[in-house]
Amino acid sequence: MTLLIIGFDGATFDLIRPWAAEGYMPHLAALMRDGVTADLASTLPPVTSPAWPTFMTGVNPGKHGVFDFIQHRGEDFSIVNSTLIRQPTIWRRLSDAGFRVGVLNVPVTYPPQEVNGFMVTDILSPRNATISHPADLIERYETELGPYRVSPNVQYKPGNEAEFIADIYDLIDHHGQWALKLMEAEPVDVLMVHFIAMDIAKHALWRFMDHSHERYEDSPYEHAIRDGYARVDTWIGRLMDRLPPGSTTIAMSDHGFGPLKNMVNLNVFFMEHGLMKLKPDAMTQLKAWAFRNGITPSSAYRMIARLGLQNSIARVSKKARNDVVGKFLSFDSVDWNRTIAYSMGHVGQVYLNRVGREPHGIVTDAEYDQRLVEVSDALADLRDEGGQPILTKLIRGKDVYHGPYAGLGPDLHLELDHYAMIACPLFATEGRVMTSQIRGDSGCHRREGIFIAKGMGIQSGIELPEANILDLAPTILHLLGEPVPRIMDGRVLTEALVDPAPVRFSENAEEGVAAGSGFDADDAAQIEERLRGLGYL
Numbered sequence: 001m002t003l004l005i006i007g008f009d010g011a012t013f014d015l016i017r018p019w020a021a022e023g024y025m026p027h028l029a030a031l032m033r034d035g036v037t038a039d040l041a042s043t044l045p046p047v048t049s050p051a052w053p054t055f056m057t058g059v060n061p062g063k064h065g066v067f068d069f070i071q072h073r074g075e076d077f078s079i080v081n082s083t084l085i086r087q088p089t090i091w092r093r094l095s096d097a098g099f100r101v102g103v104l105n106v107p108v109t110y111p112p113q114e115v116n117g118f119m120v121t122d123i124l125s126p127r128n129a130t131i132s133h134p135a136d137l138i139e140r141y142e143t144e145l146g147p148y149r150v151s152p153n154v155q156y157k158p159g160n161e162a163e164f165i166a167d168i169y170d171l172i173d174h175h176g177q178w179a180l181k182l183m184e185a186e187p188v189d190v191l192m193v194h195f196i197a198m199d200i201a202k203h204a205l206w207r208f209m210d211h212s213h214e215r216y217e218d219s220p221y222e223h224a225i226r227d228g229y230a231r232v233d234t235w236i237g238r239l240m241d242r243l244p245p246g247s248t249t250i251a252m253s254d255h256g257f258g259p260l261k262n263m264v265n266l267n268v269f270f271m272e273h274g275l276m277k278l279k280p281d282a283m284t285q286l287k288a289w290a291f292r293n294g295i296t297p298s299s300a301y302r303m304i305a306r307l308g309l310q311n312s313i314a315r316v317s318k319k320a321r322n323d324v325v326g327k328f329l330s331f332d333s334v335d336w337n338r339t340i341a342y343s344m345g346h347v348g349q350v351y352l353n354r355v356g357r358e359p360h361g362i363v364t365d366a367e368y369d370q371r372l373v374e375v376s377d378a379l380a381d382l383r384d385e386g387g388q389p390i391l392t393k394l395i396r397g398k399d400v401y402h403g404p405y406a407g408l409g410p411d412l413h414l415e416l417d418h419y420a421m422i423a424c425p426l427f428a429t430e431g432r433v434m435t436s437q438i439r440g441d442s443g444c445h446r447r448e449g450i451f452i453a454k455g456m457g458i459q460s461g462i463e464l465p466e467a468n469i470l471d472l473a474p475t476i477l478h479l480l481g482e483p484v485p486r487i488m489d490g491r492v493l494t495e496a497l498v499d500p501a502p503v504r505f506s507e508n509a510e511e512g513v514a515a516g517s518g519f520d521a522d523d524a525a526q527i528e529e530r531l532r533g534l535g536y537l
């Protein structure tokens with residue numbers, strides 16, 4: 001073993017530094033003290049599913065083609081998977097160079113790749129699917145370790161904290177036990193172990209630990225996040241204990257984390273500003289009227305229940321009921337022939353309805369810049385309920401993405417109240433622009449993730465002024481004595497290395513990887529439901 005990479009999803013130095021200083025995270029504290037640290041700038045948007053493919057390929061989403069958990073196609077969307085990453089990952093490149101690699105739980109690795117070593121896939125894997133390479137890898141150890149879990153078994157709902165937290169801790173231990181077992185039984189040169197659990201926990205539980213949160217509540221679960229971090233730290237220690245002398249360890253996250261205040265229904269904002277129009281048919285207009293007046297699918301159902309009519313509804317299947325209420329007002333209600341802009345994705349991604357991209361696009365290339373200015377000017381007027389502006393940054397997609405797929409990404413990235421506000425990921429939750437978060441979430445992503453490295457070839461006790469998630473693939477290849485493909489957008493973090501050798505480059509032999517197909521309808525529905533349960537969608 002020469003390199004251990006710990007993927008700590010959503011980890012932030014804002015939590016790690018104080019807890020390391022107080023002794024709750026002795027192993028990360030030692031790594032930070034004796035190694036190199038840096039804030040790790042995430043992708044735009046700072047979301048798990050573009051960030052890990054960016055880490056794995058060293059190229060920006062414009063070259064690898066994954067921009068979010070979902071890939072939009074106007075009113076329709078699909079869930080992403082590893083076959084949609086259009087550049088070779090470092091697992092492929094290292095395998096081809098003769099390294100044995102082991103990859104555990106890293107997001108957007110399903111379906112698993114045939115690496116030289118092993119791979120167990122991630123939270124975006126369907127149930128009952130083959131989640132490992134080799135295909136029988138899980139069978140070899142599940143009698144001892146139990147069936148493999150890619151995700152939590154308990155969805156968070158306010159009130160079920162004890163059960164939710166116990167399950168989150170169990171998921172951490174489960175991933176740690178599998179990592180330790182595979183580290184011993186299936187030796188590799190490069191092992192990456194990813195822990196997803198604390199990302200999920202922070203979305204749900206942030207307000208219980210943050211006394212300055214506007215929804216702070218005195219709670220017996222105040223320290224649940226800290227104790228979860230400590231648990232991950234314990235596993236990091238156990239894994240590092242088994243490293244042979246001369247190894248290197250990297251701990252990293254895909255984005256940071258912070259408090260979440262409100263959610264913004266950007267599509268409602270676009271409707272109010274005439275940038276999105278609804279279909280003129282009577283049913284859509286009736287739904288729109290109800291929607292504007294605060295009648296949402298759930299309130300409609302409550303009303304029906306109050307009228308005592310729920311029994312007649314209960315007789316129809318749950319699916320039929322969901323179809324009725326779920327399609328109350330949605331992207332299906334949008335008149336795409338008269339719509340200029342729409343939002344899809346939960347950080348604040350805005351798309352223009354472009355000719356040639358969206359199925360019913362109306363914004364031509366010739367008017368693109370002018371429309372972008374119009375939409376940007378309108379968005380500058382986004383305000384919270386107290387009338388304060390909430391748009392803290394507006395970034396054009398073409399300023400952050402480049403490559404053959406850049407045009408598939410959002411045209412605008414919104415930073416709302418320094419990322420303390422997010423957008424409704426799909427159509428809208430209700431008729432108001434400013435609204436409260438679905439599911440009661442109180443934490444959400446930030447741009448700054450973590451980078452910590454220690455061991456052979458790594459400097460000691462220094463903090464880098466900057467690093468980007470794009471830089472890790474080239475840095476890892478260089479550290480292992482491999483050339484850096486010129487197509488990679490990041491740079492080797494030479495200032496982190498002891499006596500760095502000159503960086504060697506290689507031409508990219510291939511233009512990219514042909515995109516495979518997405519999920520079939522059943523798998524997609526299943527994963528969509530899981531993502532909704534986690535508050536990711």
Ligand SMILES: [Zn+2]
Pocket residue numbers: 009010047048049199254255
């Ligand atoms: Zn993440």
